[in-house]
Amino acid sequence: MDENATIFLSYASPDYERVHEYFVALVADGLDPWIDKEKLVAGQNWDFEIRRALARAEIIVVFLSENSVSRRGYVQKEIRIALDQAQTKLHDDIYVIPVMLDEVPIPSQLEGIHVITTASENPYKQLSDAIATQLRRLGLESAKLQGNPKLRWKMTWCRDCWDGLPGYETAYQIPKFSSDLYHQVSEITDVLRGWAAAEAMEQRKIKFCQSSDRCSFGQESFRRMNSWEASCGTPTVHERIVSMSFAVWTTAVGAAHPNMFFKTFAFTLSPVSQISTLQSIFSEPDEALVVIQRDVRHQLLHANERFPSDEGAAPELDEEWVNRGTASWEDLVNFVFEPDGIEFLFSPYQVAAYVHGPQFAKIEYKKLAKLMHRDYAFALGVEHMQRDRL
Numbered sequence: 001m002d003e004n005a006t007i008f009l010s011y012a013s014p015d016y017e018r019v020h021e022y023f024v025a026l027v028a029d030g031l032d033p034w035i036d037k038e039k040l041v042a043g044q045n046w047d048f049e050i051r052r053a054l055a056r057a058e059i060i061v062v063f064l065s066e067n068s069v070s071r072r073g074y075v076q077k078e079i080r081i082a083l084d085q086a087q088t089k090l091h092d093d094i095y096v097i098p099v100m101l102d103e104v105p106i107p108s109q110l111e112g113i114h115v116i117t118t119a120s121e122n123p124y125k126q127l128s129d130a131i132a133t134q135l136r137r138l139g140l141e142s143a144k145l146q147g148n149p150k151l152r153w154k155m156t157w158c159r160d161c162w163d164g165l166p167g168y169e170t171a172y173q174i175p176k177f178s179s180d181l182y183h184q185v186s187e188i189t190d191v192l193r194g195w196a197a198a199e200a201m202e203q204r205k206i207k208f209c210q211s212s213d214r215c216s217f218g219q220e221s222f223r224r225m226n227s228w229e230a231s232c233g234t235p236t237v238h239e240r241i242v243s244m245s246f247a248v249w250t251t252a253v254g255a256a257h258p259n260m261f262f263k264t265f266a267f268t269l270s271p272v273s274q275i276s277t278l279q280s281i282f283s284e285p286d287e288a289l290v291v292i293q294r295d296v297r298h299q300l301l302h303a304n305e306r307f308p309s310d311e312g313a314a315p316e317l318d319e320e321w322v323n324r325g326t327a328s329w330e331d332l333v334n335f336v337f338e339p340d341g342i343e344f345l346f347s348p349y350q351v352a353a354y355v356h357g358p359q360f361a362k363i364e365y366k367k368l369a370k371l372m373h374r375d376y377a378f379a380l381g382v383e384h385m386q387r388d389r390l
Helices: 013-028 046-056 074-086 123-139 186-208 285-302 319-325 374-379 383-389
Strands: 006-010 032-034 059-064 096-100 141-145 148-162 167-178 225-232 236-238 241-251 259-269 272-274 335-338 341-346 359-364
Touching: 006 013, 006 046, 006 074, 013 032, 013 059, 013 123, 046 074, 046 225, 046 241, 059 074, 059 123, 096 123, 148 186, 167 186, 167 241, 186 225, 186 241, 186 259, 186 272, 236 335, 241 335, 259 335, 259 341, 259 374, 285 319, 285 341, 285 359, 374 383
Parallel strands: 006 032, 006 059, 059 096, 167 225
Antiparallel strands: 141 148, 148 167, 225 241, 236 241, 241 259, 259 272, 335 341, 341 359
16 A cells, blocks of 8 residues: 655756756655656656656646746646646645746746745745645545535555566555545445455456466566556545546556546435436436537537647547447446536547547536436535426
8 A cells, every 4th residue: 555645747858957856855855756757667658657647646746947838848738637637626725836947937827826936035845845735635635515524535545566477566546435424434435445456356367367478577577567557536525425536547568558547436425325327316317318418529529628739729529439439328437526517537539539538528517407316406406406397
């Protein structure tokens, strides 16, 4: 089990020497900073590994300089991904920390976030204090329900590995829930751990399939390792429902490239029960499916700007591919109940080519509330949207 929080360092390559000083200082403080030149090894898919590190990171430090602000580059993509993930955090979380290496204009995306500037008396101390504040919060996170801290969780990592031909490595992050009001919430942790442990057990079956024809102990270990890693996003608590998404990253020996997919869970809190399928919350599931398909497809085809290309244009998705990937309830199994609507998560290949990465769409509750069972409408706090139906 590994409970260290990952701190991702985002910077432009020409600034490596200056950023490395921060890396060394953070390591000396017993922290776990992630920087590409220290963590990546020869032969790894660098884009995949960087995206995985970003998804796992509890804190992202963005170093601003003339090199990173004045030209396009991968650091711009890292900022966009970080800000997109920041939307899932609590409003007072310290998640993205900008640090100025040069006197440069603050990018518009980072306006509103306190920046550690070159004029600071001790910029490293400011960074260290900000990280320490957030890590204290992560030790025991609280979600505020109706103004009171009624649900708490602590994130833990479980890891396992075995060196073979091929070998395996597994890691999964699980929130351990507790509550003074909802006494059975620990069962949510049991469900999540049961799913993750079962997946980890599947990886161990590679011990029964050993073959020196596929790989060799003469290779670096990472080249003969199957890997499976599930990173849990911050649980979202809305009224009396909690939901969470796992980003699962996989690599297989001999595969053309690594891959990722989503797995989501949702539970009511009173009583504590699992929402196994989205259609189960609707009294009119057929009509709800039509509404969801129409809205989701429109967003994916016309309003998807989450992962723009380097030229700044949103990727154009194939309509036939999108329609095929949203054809039935079985295609809408990954969802999270956000405060303003239901967010749908689509893994690479489901509605778009791998190069476009994962896709997302959100539907406001006002479009679906009238089609819900009353119990779930009350649990989500949208029962008032059903009044003209009653």
